[in-house]
Amino acid sequence: MLVGAGLPLAASLVLQTVKVVRALRLGRDIVSAASPFEQRPAEPSLRVLIMGDSTGLGVGAQAGQSLAALLAADRPDAEVLNVSRSGARLGDITHQLRQLPRSRDKEKERWDLVLLHAGGNDIFRGTSPARMRRDAEALLSKLVPLARHVVWLGPPNIGLLPAFVPPFSWLLSRRSMLACALFKQCADRFGVRFVDFCEPRDKTFFSADPERYIASDQVHPTEETYRHCYGLLKQSLPDLDSLRAAVDAASAGILDVDLVETRQVGARPASPAADPALNRNTFSETGPPLAPAG
Secondary structure: OHHHHHHHHHHHHHHHHHHHHHHHHHHHHHHHHOOOOOEOOOOOOEEEEEEEOHHHHOOOOOOOOOHHHHHHHHOOOEEEEEOOOOOOOHHHHHHHHHHOOOOOOHHHHOEOEEEEEOOHHHHHOOOOHHHHHHHHHHHHHHHHHHEOOEEEEEEEOHHHOOOOOOOHHHHHHHHHHHHHHHHHHHHHHOOOEEEEEOOOHHHOHHHOOHHHHEOOOOOOEOHHHHHHHHHHHHHHOOOHHHHHHHHHHHHOOOOOHHHHOOOOOOOOOOOOOOOHHHOOOOOOOOOOOOOOOO
C-alpha cells in the first residue's frame, strides 16, 4: 500500500527533474543573450537606477523590450543605469551598489527613481524567512538614502510557472505568497512602494496563455509580460516631473526640502516569530528539489 502511494510522488519527482534540467539548459542560452539596457543622455533631466535579478536585465524578452528599455522609450531624457545580475538574491543585490558612480557631491549620487527587481531567487532557492527579512531590510536601508523614490517590483507566483508540477508547484506557490507578504512588510517599513505581482491562479494573467507570456525555458517572462508589468508599474510611479521640479526648487531655496522629502521609516512590523504565517515549514534553507536560478 505504501509502495503504491509513493508511485505518483516518484513520477512527479522524475517529471520535475526533467523539466528543471530543460529549464536550466534553455535558461543559460536566454540569460547569455540578455544584456542590461542603459541610456545616458548628455543632459539628463531624470536619473533612474535599475537593480536586481534577471528580470531587471530583461531576460526572456527581445532586445529593446525589457522594462528598462520601455521606460527609456517613454523618457528619452532620463539617464538609466542598470546594474542587475541574473541569479541575484536579496543578499547579493547589496553588492551591486558598489558599481554605482561616486562623486564628491553627495547630491549628484542621488537618484530620482530606483527600480528594484528582487525576491524570485530567494523563493526558488529556499532562503529562510528570517534571512529574507534581514537581507531585505539591509538592502532597503542602503537604497532609501540614495533615491528620492524607490519602487520594488516583486516576483510572481512562481509555483504557477510551467516549469513546475505538483506537488512542487504547490510548495512554490505557498512560498511565493508568504514571501511577498514579508517583502511588502519590509517595503512598508521603509516607505518603499511594493508592486505585488504574486496572485492566485485565477487572477494571474500569464496562466491563461503561458506560451505567450513565459519564455521557452518556462521560467522567465517574455516581452509581452514585460509590457504588461510596465503598464502596472506606470500606475505605481510617482509624478516624476513634479518630484524633480520640487527637489530642484528646494535645492534653489524656493521650497522647504522637508515639504519635498516625506519618506519616513514606520514602525517595525511583527517579527516572523510573532507572525506564524511568515515562519512556517513551507520555507527551508535548502529549497525545493533542483530549483533553477533566475
